[in-house]
Amino acid sequence: MxxxxxxxxxxxxxxxxxxxxxxxxxxxxxKDQGVLLVLTGPGKGKSSSGFGMLARALGHGMKVGVVQFIKGAFSTGEEAFFRDLPNVDYHVMGEGYTWDTQDRQRDVAAAEAAWAVARQMLRDESYHLVLLDELNIALRYEYLDLDTVLDDLQNRPPLQHAVVTGRYAPKELIELADTVTEMKVVKHAFKDQGVRAQKGVEL
Amino acid sequence: MxxxxxxxxxxxxxxxxxxxxxxxxxxxxxKDQGVLLVLTGPGKGKSSSGFGMLARALGHGMKVGVVQFIKGAFSTGEEAFFRDLPNVDYHVMGEGYTWDTQDRQRDVAAAEAAWAVARQMLRDESYHLVLLDELNIALRYEYLDLDTVLDDLQNRPPLQHAVVTGRYAPKELIELADTVTEMKVVKHAFKDQGVRAQKGVEL
Incomplete structure (x- = not known):
């Protein structure tokens, strides 16, 4: 060919x-409809893809909301870039990387507080796109009640897009989603070759 | 567990x-080193992931270059958003979607002109990250000489990151890359359910 x-x-x-x-x-x-998009799997590019969609939506003059469910020393580039832009509401969960806290009660409380912010966005049709970054991790550790999350996603305004990122998307979320991409690792410099995570591409 | x-x-x-x-x-x-990252496979999120990395790099105050190797009625949101930002040089290949031109000579000429712009970026260490969006498609159709592309990527400044997106990454590019993610389709609303491509998430 x-x-x-x-x-x-x-x-x-x-x-x-x-x-x-x-x-x-x-x-x-x-058909026009809000799309529920899930980006999961072990490969690189899940969060960055969510943030790329955010940029694309902003390019169309849309209003967007972001809730990041994992916060740590990492992931600072996108926050610095998007946080103070017009048409962006940006919320970061209050605690560090989960393996830095070692306190399940505190993690659960932080995740629930973050979900309360997400829920407000998911009930407000003025948001055209809501990015729930690393939500799957909070679900994986059962910091959040899965049924509550699924209900809030399902009951969002019909034209609102929601993008959920993170490894280990639960199968119930995959069933509910319209579009699901699984990122597969073919090669990873950080893991395989002793190269530390690089600003710009990974941080 | x-x-x-x-x-x-x-x-x-x-x-x-x-x-x-x-x-x-x-x-x-x-180790600090420029990372060559390839985002390929049939799933959604390859270009948006590249643009998310662009945002992340800009968040770190880096200078970035973008060359888009496919241009059409689609992909307008990210262009509108990034094109006129400071620290961004943005180039779009001169022709429409390849299946809209039906003229191989013209496609080759357009791809080669776009590669000339990419090459300048890949020789200029003031660019911290160069995004070569949908380059794999131009390689797939042999609009560009693969060895030339690989040489230019390999000889770029040591700390410069390069991100290549598009289905069908050639195996030689995968070999050269540091990090490769393959996007797998689990579900796709646009294809499976008669929902047209939605602004923000897909356009």
Whole structure:
């Protein structure tokens, strides 16, 4: 196929076919609705993808909300960048990385307080997109009640998008979601090659 | 394991162990180097992840360059958002979606002109991060010479990060990369449920 691609005529035919398929698919897909998108799996790029969608929404003049469910020495770049922009409401859970606190009660209280902020956003249709960064980790450790979270996501305004990131998305969340991407590690410099996490790409 | 997590003492022990493992890993990983990161696979979130890294780098006060190798009616949100920010140089390949042109010669010329811009960035250490959005598509169609692209990536300044997105990353690029994530589709609203691509999350 890649050899064929070099013949101008074959190329034009193939591209014309692709164009028809895309046009037909777009014509069939005619519903507007808020999308619940889950980015999970062990590979890099889950949170950054959520923040890229935030940027894209802001580029369309939308109002967005962010709640980060894990806070630590890491993840400072995106906070510095987005926090004070117009049309952005940004909330960070009050505690450090969960493995820095070693106090389950405090983690649960912090997660619940963060969810209260998320819930307000999920009930307010003025937010076009709500990013719940690393929510899956809070669910994994059962810091939050899964049914409460699922109910609040399901009952959000019909045109509001919600983006949930973090490893170990629970299967009930995957069932509820419209679009789910799993990030697979093919290679990881930080783990495999003694390179520390690099500002910009990872922090 | 999730049941155990509910016992405060077991929780504290497990978190303390995680903390030690993370600290040891961070201590071992002590190299600073520019990371070549590839985001590929069929799942959603490749470009948005690249743009999230861009935001993160900007949050650290870094200077960034972007070259988009596919341009069409789509992908307008991130361009609107990032294009005119300080510390951002933004270049979009001159032609429409490849299946809208049906002219291989013109596509090749446009890709080569875009690569000339990318190459300048990859030779200039004042750029801390260079995002080559959908480059893999241009390589897939052989609009660009793979060896030239690999050479330019390999010879970039040692502390510069490069992020390459797009389906079908060639295996030679995966070999050269430090970190590679493959995005897998678990579910896709646009394809499966007749929902059109939604502004903010997809456009």
């Amino acid at each position: 890649r050899e064929d691609a070099k013949t101008p005529q074959r190329h034009a035919e193939r591209m014309a076919k692709k164009q028809r398929i895309m046009q037909e698919r777009i014509a069939r897909a005619d | 999730r049941e155990d997590a509910k016992t405060p003492q077991r929780h504290a022990e497990r978190m303390a162990k995680k903390q030690r493992i993370m600290q040891e890993r961070i201590a071992r990983a002590d």
